Amino acid sequence: MTNNPVTGPRQSPAEWTVRGIGRDEFPEVARVVGEALLAPTDVETRVERLLPITGGSGLARILVAVDGDEVVGAVNSFDFEMAMPGGPRQVAGVTGVGVWPTHRRRGVLSALMRRQLADLHAAGESVAALWASEGGIYGRFGYGAASMEAELSVASPYAALRADAPRDPELTVRLSDPGSVRAEMEALFHQEAATRIGRFQRSEAWWDRVLRDESSERGGQGPLRAVVVSGPGGPQGYALYRARGEWGAAGPLGELRVQEMVSTTPAARVALYEHVFSRDLVARIVLNSTAMDDPLWTLAADRQRIGAVPGTALWVRLVDVRAALAERAYAAPVEAVVEVTDRHAPWNAGRWSLKADRDGARAEATESGPDLSLDVSQLGAAYLGQNTLSAQLAAGVLTEHTPGAAERLDAALRVPHAPLCAVIF
Numbered sequence: 001m002t003n004n005p006v007t008g009p010r011q012s013p014a015e016w017t018v019r020g021i022g023r024d025e026f027p028e029v030a031r032v033v034g035e036a037l038l039a040p041t042d043v044e045t046r047v048e049r050l051l052p053i054t055g056g057s058g059l060a061r062i063l064v065a066v067d068g069d070e071v072v073g074a075v076n077s078f079d080f081e082m083a084m085p086g087g088p089r090q091v092a093g094v095t096g097v098g099v100w101p102t103h104r105r106r107g108v109l110s111a112l113m114r115r116q117l118a119d120l121h122a123a124g125e126s127v128a129a130l131w132a133s134e135g136g137i138y139g140r141f142g143y144g145a146a147s148m149e150a151e152l153s154v155a156s157p158y159a160a161l162r163a164d165a166p167r168d169p170e171l172t173v174r175l176s177d178p179g180s181v182r183a184e185m186e187a188l189f190h191q192e193a194a195t196r197i198g199r200f201q202r203s204e205a206w207w208d209r210v211l212r213d214e215s216s217e218r219g220g221q222g223p224l225r226a227v228v229v230s231g232p233g234g235p236q237g238y239a240l241y242r243a244r245g246e247w248g249a250a251g252p253l254g255e256l257r258v259q260e261m262v263s264t265t266p267a268a269r270v271a272l273y274e275h276v277f278s279r280d281l282v283a284r285i286v287l288n289s290t291a292m293d294d295p296l297w298t299l300a301a302d303r304q305r306i307g308a309v310p311g312t313a314l315w316v317r318l319v320d321v322r323a324a325l326a327e328r329a330y331a332a333p334v335e336a337v338v339e340v341t342d343r344h345a346p347w348n349a350g351r352w353s354l355k356a357d358r359d360g361a362r363a364e365a366t367e368s369g370p371d372l373s374l375d376v377s378q379l380g381a382a383y384l385g386q387n388t389l390s391a392q393l394a395a396g397v398l399t400e401h402t403p404g405a406a407e408r409l410d411a412a413l414r415v416p417h418a419p420l421c422a423v424i425f
């Protein structure tokens with residue numbers, strides 16, 4: 001044990017007691033995590049907001065580290081149905097990670113992460129995913145940065161689509177308050193969340209959270225609005241957005257911010273863009289969190305006028321490498337032996353033979369020589385199909401024993417559309 005005047009004595013993760021919680025301890029967990037995350041709301045409000053989405057069996061997924069009687073750190077995970085390559089899967093959505101400020105850098109998170117990983121594995125869960133507050137935290141625990149999303153913005157004079165963008169005169173566009181079209185939005189989202197990698201199905205409580213509209217949620221903007229595009233057969237898309245009016249010496253400087261856009265047909269997408277692009281008094285349109293292959297890149301009249309701020313979205317952890325490899329879908333036949341190192345999950349370490357084609361995959365332990373050696377975090381980074389192993393090879397962070405192995409695996413791991421989660425959990 002070493003001592004540090006700021007953080008106190010450094011302990012090994014094994015020295016911390018980690019346990020589950022009773023229902024009456026939830027406010028204490030909310031207090032500790034809220035303080036760590038610099039949450040602007042009071043504990044009561046946080047409990048009121050978090051309980052519905054965490055509730056039920058969710059509390060059983062919370063772990064705390066204690067110092068005597070005191071809770072000094074916590075982790076939680078949602079039991080998501082998230083779209084993965086090949087379809088919807090159960091994914092542990094790791095969340096609510098925080099360590100009491102006087103106990104940081106003493107191994108508390110490490111203890112919590114190890115126990116959470118062991119619990120998820122024991123429960124038969126194969127994949128965990130999270131949004132990280134900081135990029136330096138989770139790689140050491142076997143998470144790989146697996147997807148990027150981008151905030152897009154466009155100044156109103158350039159907010160226009162190509163002349164040949166698909167437009168359907170039969171579509172109608174209806175603007176209303178979100179509550180009155182919630183059922184339509186839920187149905188459209190449910191469809192998208194079954195296939196769009198990274199999306200997770202929403203409970204009613206999650207919808208309440210997405211549609212929350214107190215003034216503290218608005219970030220200086222106006223109320224949440226919903227626009228729904230429908231054809232003769234019913235709704236084909238929706239967007240949720242807020243707008244803020246502003247005036248400068250030369251006229252209107254309003255901003256319109258799209259929180260979410262979902263569409264099931266190209267023409268509905270076009271109608272949604274054209275609705276938000278055509279609002280009067282708006283000088284700038286922002287699309288909060290978009291997939292890296294958002295159709296706007298193809299449809300914009302001048303794509304060079306789109307400003308893009310990309311950022312890391314989901315980090316993925318293969319809790320059970322064998323199961324995660326076997327349940328994934330593959331775009332091309334592949335046979336390879338991967339040698340995996342895993343500091344925190346010894347059951348993953350070793351050589352895995354993957355045999356896959358478009359009809360299915362098998363992964364089993366093997367003694368054969370590896371084609372590729374890598375850390376479990378690197379496999380996590382490639383799992384959603386957005387990041388290639390070839391890029392990691394070029395960066396010099398994995399070893400290829402058989403020339404071309406990374407490229408062949410990449411061809412099999414490829415997915416047709418970029419992942420999109422968009423909702424930070």
Ligand SMILES: CC(=O)SCCNC(=O)CCNC(=O)[C@H](O)C(C)(C)COP(=O)(O)OP(=O)(O)OC[C@H]1O[C@@H](n2cnc3c(N)ncnc32)[C@H](O)[C@@H]1OP(=O)(O)O
Pocket residue numbers: 036037073094095096097098099100103104105106107108109110111130131132133134135136137140
């Ligand atoms: C999914 C989510 O909920 S994301 C939200 C994460 N939470 C936050 O950001 C809240 C504020 N921060 C905290 O509560 C804490 O600082 C945490 C949770 C990030 C880290 O907890 P700690 O108990 O301090 O971590 P712990 O002592 O186990 O550190 C383990 C290792 O990670 C490193 N580490 C911890 N946090 C960070 C960081 N933010 N950046 C880089 N390295 C870090 C430590 O230096 C240590 O490295 P070492 O093993 O080489 O010595």
